[in-house]
Amino acid sequence: MASAAEPKYDIAVKAVGGKLADCPFCHRSLLTLEEKHVPYTKTFIDFANKPQWLLDVNPAGSVPVMKELATGEWIVDSGTIQDYLEEKFPDPPLGTAEDSPQIGLDVLGKFGAFIKSSPEEAAEKEADLVECLRGLDAHLTAHGPFIGGAAPCATDCAVMPRLYHMQVGTKYFRDWEMPAELAALRQYMDTFMSRDSWKNTYYSPEMVIAGWEAHGIKKLVPAQ
Numbered sequence: 001m002a003s004a005a006e007p008k009y010d011i012a013v014k015a016v017g018g019k020l021a022d023c024p025f026c027h028r029s030l031l032t033l034e035e036k037h038v039p040y041t042k043t044f045i046d047f048a049n050k051p052q053w054l055l056d057v058n059p060a061g062s063v064p065v066m067k068e069l070a071t072g073e074w075i076v077d078s079g080t081i082q083d084y085l086e087e088k089f090p091d092p093p094l095g096t097a098e099d100s101p102q103i104g105l106d107v108l109g110k111f112g113a114f115i116k117s118s119p120e121e122a123a124e125k126e127a128d129l130v131e132c133l134r135g136l137d138a139h140l141t142a143h144g145p146f147i148g149g150a151a152p153c154a155t156d157c158a159v160m161p162r163l164y165h166m167q168v169g170t171k172y173f174r175d176w177e178m179p180a181e182l183a184a185l186r187q188y189m190d191t192f193m194s195r196d197s198w199k200n201t202y203y204s205p206e207m208v209i210a211g212w213e214a215h216g217i218k219k220l221v222p223a224q
């Protein structure tokens with residue numbers, strides 16, 4: 001983060017080519033640190049060359065994992081990190097993962113199912129995704145501008161990275177964009193992306209695309 005304050009944590013995150021990469025779970029934790037103005041440093045993890053210490057700390061080998069520098073304590077998993085930071089740094093409050101509104105979190109699964117779908121399944125998977133987005137749009141229309149109301153909450157930190165993947169991935173892999181009438185959702189994404197927390201944790205659309213391509217997702221070539 002921009003602050004010159006002494007770092008309190010080091011967080012291990014996915015990286016490619018020495019740059020922050022496309023992990024929505026790492027992004028969630030980074031956004032939480034940023035929104036709470038907790039000073040931290042990052043350790044970049046190249047998935048092709050995971051260090052042994054990561055596997056010792058988290059046998060699943062996944063990131064994020066975060067170390068409290070003063071004590072050496074490890075906090076593993078973005079949900080656990082969310083709740084841990086809420087307890088240690090209650091101001092500004094984001095809420096815990098559980099006590100924040102449970103909406104929009106399934107967008108990554110719905111989006112993934114859509115971009116993986118066969119031509120026969122595509123309409124159904126698209127409709128599932130649109131239903132999820134409409135639910136979020138209706139929530140934001142009634143309770144926005146953020147998911148938690150006037151200020152960001154824990155769910156915003158979890159959902160915004162997923163929406164970013166959805167926005168970039170649907171456009172690239174399916175030449176698809178979310179319906180224009182979802183105005184509150186569009187406004188929400190624009191507003192969140194203008195925050196310092198987003199700018200300080202940004203990775204490019206190319207990173208998002210490369211990440212899904214590494215999972216075997218291919219651009220749909222329309223039938224002639």
Ligand SMILES: N[C@@H](CCC(=O)N[C@@H](CS)C(=O)NCC(=O)O)C(=O)O
Pocket residue numbers: 014022023024025026047061062063064076077078079
């Ligand atoms: N439940 C975990 C999931 C984290 C996760 O799945 N991270 C992925 C990257 S997006 C990972 O580290 N995968 C390890 C690998 O692919 O080798 C969390 O919320 O932190």
